[in-house]
Amino acid sequence: MNVVAAAGPRAYWYLTRGTGAVALVLLSATVVLGILGQLRFSAAPRWPRFAIETIHRDVSLLVVVLIVLHVLTSVLDGFAPIRLTDAVIPFAGTYRPLWLGLGALSFDLLLAIVVTSLVRRRLGYKRWRAIHWLAYASWPVAVFHGLGTGSDSKQVWMLALTVACVAAVAGAVLVRISRSDHEAPARGPAIALTLVVPLALAVFTVIGPMRQGWSRRAGTPASLGASFATASARVPARARPTQQGSNRTTLKTPFSAQITGTVTQTQEPDGAIIDLALNLAGGAHGQLRVRLAGTPSGGGGISMTGSQVDLLAAGLPSVLDGKIISLQGQQFDAHVSGAQGHALDLHANLNIDSGSGAVTGTLSATSAQ
Secondary structure (H helix, E strand, C coil): CHHHCCEECCHHHHHHHHHHHHHHHHHHHHHHHHHHHCCCCCCCCCCCHHHHHHHHHHHHHHHHHHHHHHHHHHHHHCCCCCCHHHHCCCCCCCCCHHHHHHHHHHHHHHHHHHHHHHCHHHHCHHHHHHHHCHHHHHHHHHHHHHHHHCCCCCCHHHHHHHHHHHHHHHHHHHHHHHHCCCCHHHHHHHHHHHHHHHHHHHHHHHHCCCCCCHHHHCCCCCCCCCCCCCHHHCCCHHHCCCEECCEECCCCCCEEEEEEEEEECEECCCCEEEEEEEEEEECCCEEEEEEEEEEEECCCEEEEEEEEEEEEECCCCCCEEEEEEEEECCEEEEEEECHHHCEEEEEEEEEECCCCCEEEEEEEEEECC
16 A cells, blocks of 8 residues: 555564564573473583573563563554453453463463562472472463464464474473483373374464464454444444344345545554554445555555454454455455355455545455355
8 A cells, every 4th residue: 555655563563473472482491491400401511500590590580571561562552452451360351262361371370480489488399399380381371372362373484483492392301301210200191292282283273373264263352452443333223233033134245335444554664564444334334454564665555465354344243354365556355254154355445645544435345255
């Protein structure tokens, strides 16, 4: 889109993604150091065990700090309805409750380790050690959380990063089992668990986040927060869907609707994230949320590298989500689908005021074949 070329990603969104990815790497490093530290493992003779333990402790504290930043930026971003309480009370939120709940559970386990470490002398070594094992449990929970609700789950770089973290932890476990005689009785179950967890993660990734429509299946609600409020709040009462017995108002296609809304942009040198929050009126009443990712190209446009499209309209049973399949100037074509087999092909023709950020235009939709 010409007038929003050279726009950059919103700071909160980038911080959320960055802190989440770095926290996963550091948490994996903490787990690896904890596993190998029991073998008095060190990279060189000049690295005594207390140095390894100090690094292990400091990295663990840094992980907690990054997770706190990850939570805060997720809340401040406003794209998803995430509350601060959702970060500490597992499965209490409305946005992807299972996968966000796993993140909260992992965070709670880490907090338990930090708190008990502060009172380690009063607690006693054996009790502290038993609680410290929660760090190992928090790691796979965090990995599932990242795959299930992360915005970069399908990206090659994020998949490669996750594979590297899983391989590092699995390798550390196998090294410890092979070198420690104390773990001999549990060697068989430990090896089996080390193989099962990566396999489960791989299967889940293929049948879950990598498949089309994962956003809906993961539990993305109809309301997408402040920047994408529910359409029913702005749709006239006569246009809202009603249900009485088996009678239900449905959205008729094809339709053509008028578009009004805003575009959000932030300048960044390395790319562009463009958010469009659009209201529909006329042939359909609801809202359309579009997020474009790309790099600036010649002629004042962008070269699209990714997209997300969410349509919420009166007469639809749930949000339809999908992506842009064609972008030309201020026009785009998109395909969206949702529950009960609903699928639409969209064509948008936009007029964007570069000064005010106001957006007008038309949206036409036909049933997808």
